[in-house]
Structure formats: C-alpha cells, structure tokens
Amino acid sequence: MNLAFNTAPDDRPRLPGSLHVNRRLSQWLEFRADGTVLVRPGKVELGQGILTALTQIVADELDVDPARVALLPATTGVSPNEAVTSGSLSVQESGMALRHAAADARSIFLSVVSQRSGVTPDAIRVEDGAFIGPDGPLGSYWDMAGQGLLEAEASPAAQPKPAAARRLVGTSWPRLDLPAKVFGQARFIHDMRLPGMLHARMVRPPSVGARLLSVGPPAGATLVRDGDFLAVVAASEALADRAAARLKPSWSAGTGLPPDTDAWLRAAPGEDSVVASDGTPAPPTLTREFRRPYFAHASVGLCCALARWDGDALTVWSHTQGPYNLAADLAKALGVPPDAITVIHAEGAGCYGHNGADDVALDAALCARETPGVPVRALWSRAEELGHGPLSPAMLVRVDATTDAAGNLTHWSSHIRSNGHSGRPGRGAVATLLAAPWILGGQPMPASINPPLAGGGGAQRNAVPIYDVPNLQVGLTRITDMPIRSSALRGLGALINVWSIESVMDELAGRAGVDPVEYRLRHLSDPRARAVLEAVAAMAPRAPGWGIAVARYKNLGAWCAVAARVEADERVRCRELWIAADMGEVINPDGAVNQLEGGALHGVSVALHEEARHDGSRITSDSWDTYPVLRFADVPRVTTRLITRPEQPPLGAGEASMAPAIAAIAAGIHAALGVRPTRLPFTPENL
Amino acid sequence: MSFSLNGVPVALPQGGTLLQALRGPFGLNGPKLGCAAEACGACHVLLDGVSVPSCALPVEAVAGRVVVTLEGLGTPEDPHPLQTAFLEEQAGQCGYCLSGIIISAAALLRREAKPDEDAVRAALQPHLCRCHSHNRILRAVLRAQAEPHQ
Numbered sequence: 001m002n003l004a005f006n007t008a009p010d011d012r013p014r015l016p017g018s019l020h021v022n023r024r025l026s027q028w029l030e031f032r033a034d035g036t037v038l039v040r041p042g043k044v045e046l047g048q049g050i051l052t053a054l055t056q057i058v059a060d061e062l063d064v065d066p067a068r069v070a071l072l073p074a075t076t077g078v079s080p081n082e083a084v085t086s087g088s089l090s091v092q093e094s095g096m097a098l099r100h101a102a103a104d105a106r107s108i109f110l111s112v113v114s115q116r117s118g119v120t121p122d123a124i125r126v127e128d129g130a131f132i133g134p135d136g137p138l139g140s141y142w143d144m145a146g147q148g149l150l151e152a153e154a155s156p157a158a159q160p161k162p163a164a165a166r167r168l169v170g171t172s173w174p175r176l177d178l179p180a181k182v183f184g185q186a187r188f189i190h191d192m193r194l195p196g197m198l199h200a201r202m203v204r205p206p207s208v209g210a211r212l213l214s215v216g217p218p219a220g221a222t223l224v225r226d227g228d229f230l231a232v233v234a235a236s237e238a239l240a241d242r243a244a245a246r247l248k249p250s251w252s253a254g255t256g257l258p259p260d261t262d263a264w265l266r267a268a269p270g271e272d273s274v275v276a277s278d279g280t281p282a283p284p285t286l287t288r289e290f291r292r293p294y295f296a297h298a299s300v301g302l303c304c305a306l307a308r309w310d311g312d313a314l315t316v317w318s319h320t321q322g323p324y325n326l327a328a329d330l331a332k333a334l335g336v337p338p339d340a341i342t343v344i345h346a347e348g349a350g351c352y353g354h355n356g357a358d359d360v361a362l363d364a365a366l367c368a369r370e371t372p373g374v375p376v377r378a379l380w381s382r383a384e385e386l387g388h389g390p391l392s393p394a395m396l397v398r399v400d401a402t403t404d405a406a407g408n409l410t411h412w413s414s415h416i417r418s419n420g421h422s423g424r425p426g427r428g429a430v431a432t433l434l435a436a437p438w439i440l441g442g443q444p445m446p447a448s449i450n451p452p453l454a455g456g457g458g459a460q461r462n463a464v465p466i467y468d469v470p471n472l473q474v475g476l477t478r479i480t481d482m483p484i485r486s487s488a489l490r491g492l493g494a495l496i497n498v499w500s501i502e503s504v505m506d507e508l509a510g511r512a513g514v515d516p517v518e519y520r521l522r523h524l525s526d527p528r529a530r531a532v533l534e535a536v537a538a539m540a541p542r543a544p545g546w547g548i549a550v551a552r553y554k555n556l557g558a559w560c561a562v563a564a565r566v567e568a569d570e571r572v573r574c575r576e577l578w579i580a581a582d583m584g585e586v587i588n589p590d591g592a593v594n595q596l597e598g599g600a601l602h603g604v605s606v607a608l609h610e611e612a613r614h615d616g617s618r619i620t621s622d623s624w625d626t627y628p629v630l631r632f633a634d635v636p637r638v639t640t641r642l643i644t645r646p647e648q649p650p651l652g653a654g655e656a657s658m659a660p661a662i663a664a665i666a667a668g669i670h671a672a673l674g675v676r677p678t679r680l681p682f683t684p685e686n687l
Numbered sequence: 688m689s690f691s692l693n694g695v696p697v698a699l700p701q702g703g704t705l706l707q708a709l710r711g712p713f714g715l716n717g718p719k720l721g722c723a724a725e726a727c728g729a730c731h732v733l734l735d736g737v738s739v740p741s742c743a744l745p746v747e748a749v750a751g752r753v754v755v756t757l758e759g760l761g762t763p764e765d766p767h768p769l770q771t772a773f774l775e776e777q778a779g780q781c782g783y784c785l786s787g788i789i790i791s792a793a794a795l796l797r798r799e800a801k802p803d804e805d806a807v808r809a810a811l812q813p814h815l816c817r818c819h820s821h822n823r824i825l826r827a828v829l830r831a832q833a834e835p836h837q
Contacts, residue, residue: 046781047780047781047782047783047818048780049780172777174774174777175777175779177782178773178774178777178779178782179763179774181779181781181782181783181785181786182757182770182773182774182779182782182785182789183757183758183761183762183763183766183770184715184716184717184756184757184758184786185716186716187716187782188716188719188783190719190720191716193714236703236707236711237703237707237710237711238702238703238704238707238711298817299781299783299817300719300721300727300729300783300784300815300816300817301719301721301729301781301783302720302721347781348781349719349781349783349817350780350781350783350817350818351781352817379720381723382721382722382723382724382726382727590777591777594777594780594820594823595780597819597820597822597823598780598818598819598820599819600819601819601821602819605819623722623724623726624722624724624726624727624815625726629815629817630819630821631812631814631815632807632808632809632811632812632814632821632825633808633809633812635808635819635821635822635825637822638822
C-alpha cells in the first residue's frame with residue numbers, strides 16, 4: 001500500500017502488495033450470479049491502462065474470460081484502501097494483491113467443488129469459470145455466488161500460477177477504456193451529468209497570499225465565499241463563466257514570490273539530511289552544478305469534481321489518485337468526520353503526478369455546501385491548471401567527483417537543494433488542498449516533504465549513482481519555505497539526479513578518453529543495468545548528436561537505458577530515441593511500450609520546452625502560449641525494446657524512461673555542440 | 688435558425704460557445720474543453736468539413752452550417768476508418784485529446800487521399816497529447832489513409 005510511505009514491517013504473515021493491509025478476499029473480489037466477477041481495485045485509471053492490466057491478471061488467475069471481469073471504480077468505504085495510485089507501483093501493489101487474492105479464491109472454490117462432488121482437485125479443471133470434472137461440469141463460480149466463500153482472510157499459502165501457465169498476462173490485450181474514448185462515449189468525469197447539476201467556477205487571488213477584501217453580487221449566479229475562497233455557482237457553464245469573469249473582487253496585495261529562483265534556491269532555509277554516506281571524501285577532480293526550473297503537470301484536460309451534500313453526508317466524484325487520502329483531507333478542511341464523506345473515482349485526463357484533482361474536489365464541496373441536495377460540478381480553467389496546481393519544484397544539484405590516474409571514479413559527492421516533492425493530501429495533520437488555507441479557520445499550507453529513500457525518495461530519488469563508487473557522500477537540503485506549492489510530478493527528483501549523474505559520467509569518460517558506454521560498463525556491476533545499456537547501445541547507431549544514459553528508477557524499480565540523436569541549429573531538436581527497459585514480468589507489453597514511450601517523450605518536452613515561470617507575485621506561465629510543451633512537429637521517432645523476465649517481479653513502466661531520456665538528450669547536445677548543458681530546459685538561452 | 692449536427696437538423700441554441708452547446712443541450716461527449724483559447728485542439732469539430740476549435744466560437748456562428756463531431760464520424764457498429772485504426776494501433780493513453788485529433792485527421796483525409804507523415808504532423812500540430820502517444824497517433828492516421836474511405 002503505497003510503499004513510498006509505508007515501509008515499516010509488521011508481524012503479520014506477509015501478503016503481496018496491498019493485500020497485506022486489505023486482507024479480506026471479499027474486499028477485492030465478488031462473484032455474481034449473472035456470470036461476472038466484480039473486482040474492486042483501490043488503484044485508479046489515470047490513462048496508464050492499469051484497469052486493463054488488472055483485468056488480465058485476474059482473468060488469468062481465475063480462469064475466466066476477461067469479458068466477465070467488471071471493475072468497480074475505487075470508492076471509499078467499499079474498495080480496499082490502496083492509498084495513492086503513484087510511483088509506478090500499481091502492478092506491484094494492486095496487481096500482485098489481486099493475483100494472490102484470485103489464486104486464493106480459485107483454490108477455495110475448487111476445494112469446495114471437490115468436497116461436494118467427491119472429485120479430487122487434481123481431476124478438476126476450470127474453464128471460463130466452470131469447474132469441469134472427468135464426467136462433466138461440477139458447478140461454477142457463478143453457481144456459488146453469494147455463499148460467502150470469500151469472507152475470509154487471504155492465505156499466505158495461496159499459489160498463483162507459474163509464469164508458464166499464464167495465458168493473458170504477457171500479451172498485449174487491448175485497452176478496455178479506449179473504444180469509449182475513440183467513439184465519444186461518456187467515460188470521463190467531465191462527461192458526468194447528474195440530475196439538476198449546477199456549475200461552479202472559482203475566482204482566485206491575483207497574487208500569492210492576497211486576501212479577499214470585498215466582492216459585489218454576481219449576475220445570474222450564486223456567490224460562494226468562505227474566507228478568501230471565492231466562487232460562483234450557476235445553472236449552466238456559460239452562465240458560470242460569465243458571472244466569474246464579471247465578478248470584480250477587491251484583493252489585498254500578496255505576500256510575494258522570490259523574484260530570483262536561483263538565489264532563493266541557494267539561500268532559502270532548510271533541513272539537512274544525509275542520503276548516503278560511505279567511505280571518505282577526497283578533493284574533487286571535477287565539480288559541476290545542475291539546475292532545473294519548476295515544471296507544471298499541464299494535462300490537456302481540466303481538473304473537475306462533482307459534489308453533493310445530503311444533510312451532513314458529502315459525496316464527491318473525483319479523478320483523485322487517492323480516494324481515501326482525499327476524503328481524509330476533505331474532512332479536515334470541512335470540519336466533518338471522515339466517514340461522512342464518500343469519494344468515488346471517475347476518470348480524468350492524463351495524470352502525471354499530484355495535480356489539482358484533489359484541490360478541485362474541495363472547491364466543489366465548498367460550493368455544493370451552499371446548495372444542499374443539489375450536485376455541483378466544479379471545473380478549473382487553463383490558467384488555474386497551470387497557475388494554481390502544484391508544481392514540481394525547482395532544484396539545484398552540485399556534484400564533486402574524483403577519479404584515479406586511469407580516469408576511473410573513486411569518490412562521488414553530491415548535494416541537493418529543493419523543496420519537498422510530496423504535498424499530497426491525507427498524510428499529515430493539516431489538509432494540503434489548495435483552498436484549505438483560505439477558508440475561515442484554515443491552517444497554512446504545510447511545506448512539502450520527501451518520502452524516505454527506501455520508499456523511492458522525493459528530491460533525493462535516484463541521487464545515489466547506480467555505479468560502483470568506493471567513496472560516496474550524498475546530502476540533501478529540504479527547503480522548508482514553500483513560496484510556490486510543490487509536489488510530485490513524474491520522476492520527482494530523478495529527473496535532475498539521473499541527468500547530473502549521467503552528465504558527469506559522460507564527461508569523465510571523455511576526460512579519460514574512453515567510450516561513454518564502455519566507461520559506464522567499467523563502473524557498473526548490476527547485470528540488469530548492464531543489459532539495458534548494452535541493448536540500447538546496440539540499437540542506436542552512432543551518429544552526430546548521439547547521447548546515451550541509463551538508470552534504475554528509484555534504484556528499486558525498472559531498469560531503463562535511452563539513446564538520443566539530437567540536431568542543433570538555432571535550437572535543439574531531438575530527432576530519434578531508442579529505449580531498452582527491463583521491468584521484470586510484463587503484464588501487457590504494448591501497454592508497457594506505450595508508457596515507456598510516453599515517459600521518454602515527456603522527457604523530451606521537459607528537456608527542450610518546459611519551464612514554469614513567475615514574477616514577484618504570481619505564476620505567469622499560465623497559458624499554452626506561456627507554458628509551451630512538445631507538439632507533433634517536434635516529436636522524435638522512438639524505438640523500444642523490452643527485456644522481459646516473466647519469472648521476476650513486475651516493476652512499473654510509467655516513470656522509468658523520462659529521466660534517462662533527458663540525460664541522453666543532454667549527452668547528445670554535448671556531442672553536437674561541444675557544450676554540456678547545466679540548466680534545464682536546454683533552450684538557446686540556457687546553453 | 689438551425690444548423691446540421693452530425694447529419695441531423697437542429698435548432699440553434701442561444702448564447703455561449705459552440706462547445707458549450709455541444710456538451711450542454713446536445714449532450715455530446717466527444718469534443719472536450721482544454722483551454723477555452725483555441726490553443727490545445729481538444730475541442731475541434733468539423734465545420735463545413737474543416738477542422739476548427741469550438742471552444743471560443745459563438746454558437747450563433749454555425750447558423751445554417753454543417754457541424755460534425757467525433758460521434759458523427761462513426762459508431763462502434765459502423766466505425767470511421769480512423770476510429771478503427773486508432774483502436775488497432777492502440778493510439779492513446781488517457782484519450783482526452785483523441786476526439787480533436789481524429790477530427791483533424793478526418794479533415795486531412797478529406798483534403799488529401801494519401802498524406803505523408805509530414806502532412807499528418809502538420810495537420811495535428813494544433814493538438815496537444817500530454818500522455819505523449821504521438822507516434823502511435825501518427826501510425827494510426829497513416830494506417831487509416833490506406834483504408835477505403837467513407
């Protein structure tokens with residue numbers, strides 16, 4: 001259950017993934033008399049295809065046709081609490097829980113069929129949910145629905161099928177959700193239309209920390225005001241838009257933002273910690289400093305939530321990554337008991353981390369409180385999306401490296417300065433939702449934190465090189481002032497940490513006069529890291545502007561190497577990418593490739609296009625003109641190879657390729673221009 | 688005052704944008720709101736056969752004209768070749784951008800029987816895909832243009 005924040009051992013028999021903390025089989029699976037099996041994952045669809053992968057796993061393990069598998073969107077009070085769908089952990093946590101639960105369920109039903117029929121279990125096979133003995137059918141899951149056979153704790157002894165016996169898993173089953181999206185059927189939260197539903201638009205402070213002084217009545221809409229939270233509610237979207245645009249509230253001056261992010265990063269107060277320490281320090285032979293700006297999530301869709309109060313009970317429909325966590329923070333912000341709130345997941349547009357999905361749920365709840373019994377749909381604007389959602393924080397990394405006479409790495413020392421990378425709801429005493437500090441009695445927004453390294457880390461994610469380094473010092477300063485709300489975005493600290501490590505390795509290889517692949521291999525004893533690096537080196541022909549990089553995501557997840565070919569004239573373009581990845585068992589190869597390519601191209605976008613900007617009072621990059629991202633004309637060709645290992649545990653695909661792609665592009669830029677980038681994005685002004 | 692929506696004559700609603708009318712009174716789901724500034728492509732529809740953003744277009748502007756949304760291109764029973772090709776290529780992740788992209792691709796295939804990849808990229812340049820499924824989308828459009836057209 002979200003390993004990032006739950007690494008403490010306990011003395012219960014170990015069960016796989018989230019099954020360990022949601023141990024009853026009936027929480028996960030329910031056979032129904034209509035010939036279907038209801039599966040209740042606590043993880044949610046974010047556009048990554050998890051529902052398809054989970055269906056494959058369950059259908060395989062139960063021996064049922066996947067068309068019989070129905071999935072309930074994660075719902076508080078009903079679904080198992082799997083915390084947050086994040087960190088590329090859904091197959092490990094939800095998939096492995098469901099695999100084990102399904103294997104256990106199959107075994108329980110088989111055992112009951114055997115006892116009732118007198119046929120030994122070995123002589124019974126399961127065909128699409130029917131139990132078949134030597135003399136014919138003996139019953140089915142569906143015949144025995146409602147007999148309470150799954151009202152039991154999962155058995156640690158349950159044995160999922162061996163890899164060789166799986167039939168659906170390992171195949172590229174088509175995405176279950178894609179047809180609806182290709183034919184324009186209702187699938188997204190934006191497509192939900194509840195009877196009598198009203199529409200809310202929020203009116204935000206024009207600068208960070210500004211207080212609401214006064215506001216006149218809106219035209220054709222209802223005003224919602226709670227402290228500094230301001231919104232209008234109207235019968236239609238057009239009316240709500242117009243009322244919000246015409247509302248001209250008076251605000252105080254804000255508290256201001258640091259005008260110079262570089263200077264702020266160096267000087268801001270923080271909390272120091274040691275990430276890794278081994279051996280002794282030595283005078284560096286190479287010192288480099290790397291910087292990255294704030295990045296925005298920049299989903300194409302807008303954050304949206306529906307809320308309805310029925311007496312003291314609140315129902316919220318949300319594209320949150322963590323329904324239980326959201327319910328916990330809504331309860332804190334609204335001053336109601338958590339069990340008065342039901343959060344039901346509904347799919348949003350692509351989610352790449354902690355975006356505004358949770359924030360808009362509080363917005364909707366605050367607005368709906370003014371219209372008891374009537375549902376309210378709150379929708380953000382593009383400016384809110386880019387200017388008020390959490391951003392991935394700016395970072396500064398300094399690296400000192402020491403080599404021996406042969407040019408080999410002997411000492412590595414690095415230090416990171418960054419805000420924390422997690423301000424997710426549901427984890428602290430104070431709500432971390434956007435509007436929570438603004439409403440009457442609201443608490444200031446807590447500074448974001450970093451998960452421990454054993455859970456993947458945040459700012460320090462991937463800061464420890466995967467290379468063999470005899471002497472290693474890695475330090476972190478978590479900046480405790482948070483003028484710009486910062487939280488998790490795809491890769492977290494790995495984006496700058498992998499790039500800084502790979503940049504220094506590339507430079508050391510050049511100094512030593514050694515081929516960059518050969519130099520890395522000299523320092524790389526992890527066989528799976530070597531395998532992906534060698535694979536991608538073989539895939540990507542050497543050419544001008546060629547660069548390469550390798551990492552193991554979080555140093556715990558998938559291994560991924562990326563090669564890039566860039567061209568540089570008036571600006572840098574990435575023309576081609578090659579990816580080799582080892583994520584152990586692969587549930588759905590095409591889905592994995594889709595995720596890896598998406599992550600690598602997200603890396604291209606971040607490397608060459610993206611930078612969230614601000615002035616002394618507000619985020620100014622709040623439109624697609626001021627926050628440009630990768631578009632079709634600049635998309636490189638991508639070739640991907642999976643090194644599949646069906647006997648090994650599955651590892652996530654969504655984030656593994658992004659950081660190596662950035663690092664490979666940086667190396668390609670050096671090859672093309674002779675300049676080593678030290679500041680993201682790699683635009684002409686930063687080179 | 689009326690216009691043609693997905694082949695059916697309908698009365699013109701009053702006020703707001705074409706997108707608000709399509710998603711509001713007409714209850715359609717294909718066209719999506721992404722920016723309200725004609726900058727992301729999610730809301731594109733065919734207007735007299737041309738792919739245009741609908742998020743800032745006053746609905747009155749379509750009086751007497753022909754509007755086709757994703758729903759009007761095809762159905763699961765009778766899909767447009769693009770819809771078939773997008774499923775065959777599994778060209779999408781979250782899918783929020785796909786309606787606008789398929790609309791622009793359909794407009795392109797009406798203009799050019801056999802567009803090359805550069806022409807497809809140019810036609811899709813107004814569209815953002817933040818899950819970065821671009822290469823699959825390009826493959827799907829090139830695959831569809833090899834199919835017989837409606």
